[in-house]
Amino acid sequence: MLSHNTIKFINSLKIKKYRQEHQAFIVEGEKMVTELLNSKLEIKAIYALEEWVLANPVAPGRSGNRFEIVTEKELGRISDLATPNKALAVAGIPISGDIHDLKINDLILVLDGIRDPGNMGTIIRTADWFGIRNVVCSMDCVDLYNPKVIQATMGSFARVEVTYIDLTNWLKSLPREIPVYGALLNGQNIYAKKFNKPGILIIGNESKGISPEIIPCVTDPVFIPPQIPEGSGTYRAESLNASIANAIICYEIRKQLKENKF
Amino acid sequence: MLSHNTIKFINSLKIKKYRQEHQAFIVEGEKMVTELLNSKLEIKAIYALEEWVLANPVAPGRSGNRFEIVTEKELGRISDLATPNKALAVAGIPISGDIHDLKINDLILVLDGIRDPGNMGTIIRTADWFGIRNVVCSMDCVDLYNPKVIQATMGSFARVEVTYIDLTNWLKSLPREIPVYGALLNGQNIYAKKFNKPGILIIGNESKGISPEIIPCVTDPVFIPPQIPEGSGTYRAESLNASIANAIICYEIRKQLKENKF
Numbered sequence: 001m002l003s004h005n006t007i008k009f010i011n012s013l014k015i016k017k018y019r020q021e022h023q024a025f026i027v028e029g030e031k032m033v034t035e036l037l038n039s040k041l042e043i044k045a046i047y048a049l050e051e052w053v054l055a056n057p058v059a060p061g062r063s064g065n066r067f068e069i070v071t072e073k074e075l076g077r078i079s080d081l082a083t084p085n086k087a088l089a090v091a092g093i094p095i096s097g098d099i100h101d102l103k104i105n106d107l108i109l110v111l112d113g114i115r116d117p118g119n120m121g122t123i124i125r126t127a128d129w130f131g132i133r134n135v136v137c138s139m140d141c142v143d144l145y146n147p148k149v150i151q152a153t154m155g156s157f158a159r160v161e162v163t164y165i166d167l168t169n170w171l172k173s174l175p176r177e178i179p180v181y182g183a184l185l186n187g188q189n190i191y192a193k194k195f196n197k198p199g200i201l202i203i204g205n206e207s208k209g210i211s212p213e214i215i216p217c218v219t220d221p222v223f224i225p226p227q228i229p230e231g232s233g234t235y236r237a238e239s240l241n242a243s244i245a246n247a248i249i250c251y252e253i254r255k256q257l258k259e260n261k262f
Numbered sequence: 263m264l265s266h267n268t269i270k271f272i273n274s275l276k277i278k279k280y281r282q283e284h285q286a287f288i289v290e291g292e293k294m295v296t297e298l299l300n301s302k303l304e305i306k307a308i309y310a311l312e313e314w315v316l317a318n319p320v321a322p323g324r325s326g327n328r329f330e331i332v333t334e335k336e337l338g339r340i341s342d343l344a345t346p347n348k349a350l351a352v353a354g355i356p357i358s359g360d361i362h363d364l365k366i367n368d369l370i371l372v373l374d375g376i377r378d379p380g381n382m383g384t385i386i387r388t389a390d391w392f393g394i395r396n397v398v399c400s401m402d403c404v405d406l407y408n409p410k411v412i413q414a415t416m417g418s419f420a421r422v423e424v425t426y427i428d429l430t431n432w433l434k435s436l437p438r439e440i441p442v443y444g445a446l447l448n449g450q451n452i453y454a455k456k457f458n459k460p461g462i463l464i465i466g467n468e469s470k471g472i473s474p475e476i477i478p479c480v481t482d483p484v485f486i487p488p489q490i491p492e493g494s495g496t497y498r499a500e501s502l503n504a505s506i507a508n509a510i511i512c513y514e515i516r517k518q519l520k521e522n523k524f
Contacts, residue, residue, distance in 0.1 A: 063433070122506060237421070247502075251510045
């Protein structure tokens with residue numbers, strides 16, 4: 001049976017302060033915990049229904065010193081989901097590499113002020129799909145280890161390395177020959193844009209876009225033009241969702257880099 | 263002051279059954295209600311903070327027979343948002359046109375079993391951005407007028423016509439020369455795919471994809487290939503989010519149709 005202290009500890013991990021204190025985070029649901037089992041991440045504990053354990057016999061050996069079979073009711077007391085789903089694990093936050101060792105020989109994604117957990121998770125998931133291994137975030141982005149972000153990554157949290165830093169200083173320290181692509185309203189039409197070299201793609205905040213102090217670092221501003229039906233005038237969609245803009249630009253860059261044999 | 267009956271009525275509109283009974287839905291937040299004011303939709307009522315009304319003097323005249331200035335506390339009692347935002351309106355559900363009158367001379371989006379309100383709203387918003395005027399949904403898609411869908415459309419609900427029908431029968435009744443594009447795992451690589459003609463794009467359910475009975479209607483299956491870093495093998499992202507796949511395919515189709523002067 002889950003102890004009061006265990007329940008209290010797991011629920012504390014829904015808050016960033018305690019995740020940082022314990023260097024641990026929650027991974028929930030059948031599919032997500034299976035992804036975690038296949039990853040190299042440290043698993044500190046697993047709490048799962050008996051049926052899940054029978055289907056995942058490797059789980060107890062992989063979960064460090066804590067493994068517990070729980071009832072649906074117990075799972076509900078530690079879950080962050082509307083419908084708790086078979087298993088919940090506590091994983092260790094991995095130590096990030098030094099950002100200054102990062103080699104920019106492939107596409108790197110930079111997030112400037114992404115606040116919505118769903119967007120953040122979807123962006124990491126999309127980055128993973130397009131083979132992006134590094135995502136660099138401004139300090140005011142939502143925390144990767146927020147349970148809602150982890151959920152929206154659909155397991156990609158375990159494959160993409162996410163680092164939080166002071167963006168301005170880092171971007172200014174980059175060699176000048178590295179292109180810095182950025183989604184900006186006054187950017188070049190993406191339909192005509194040539195992406196010839198791997199570099200950095202910056203996606204800005206959901207409502208404010210890329211911050212004023214970061215804009216000068218963008219060498220190649222890009223814009224996804226709306227298609228305005230005749231007679232609509234100014235009565236049209238104002239913007240694209242940040243995770244959608246990210247996906248379209250990542251797709252186009254990947255397509256062109258592939259054509260250019262990168 | 264808001265009457266008990268008004269509060270009860272507005273809260274009932276968070277449930278589909280009552281939205282259908284009253285043919286009405288909720289639109290919330292400063293930006294969204296302003297979008298509603300600019301639309302042709304019927305506005306049945308507006309409840310707003312005094313500061314919002316001062317900034318939107320046309321609002322009282324546009325809101326039919328009900329207009330009320332409310333306090334923040336009152337707004338909180340009718341709002342569906344975590345942080346209620348200045349104004350809430352009740353709008354009339356518009357009468358949809360007959361699907362059989364729909365001319366397929368431009369790109370039309372078809373949604374087969376989209377269940378997540380955030381995905382649904384984001385898909386409508388993206389369709390609007392790419393100038394798609396008609397979205398046709400299977401009966402098991404989440405309701406457009408669900409407050410969370412409306413919120414995620416960011417106002418696009420007022421510009422895109424969304425119709426719910428029995429997809430299989432309708433798709434089977436279409437002229438053979440209309441291409442039916444569909445996101446499918448065994449589809450043609452989108453990097454090489456030619457989209458020469460306007461037609462229909464089908465996006466399937468978040469976990470199950472396009473339903474088995476709809477698949478035979480797809481004439482042009484399309485696949486967005488993952489980029490797999492060396493040595494990753496099968497340990498990679500399993501899929502893209504449905505609203506992301508939709509955006510990438512809409513983008514590519516629009517781009518090619520534009521090049522082909524459609």
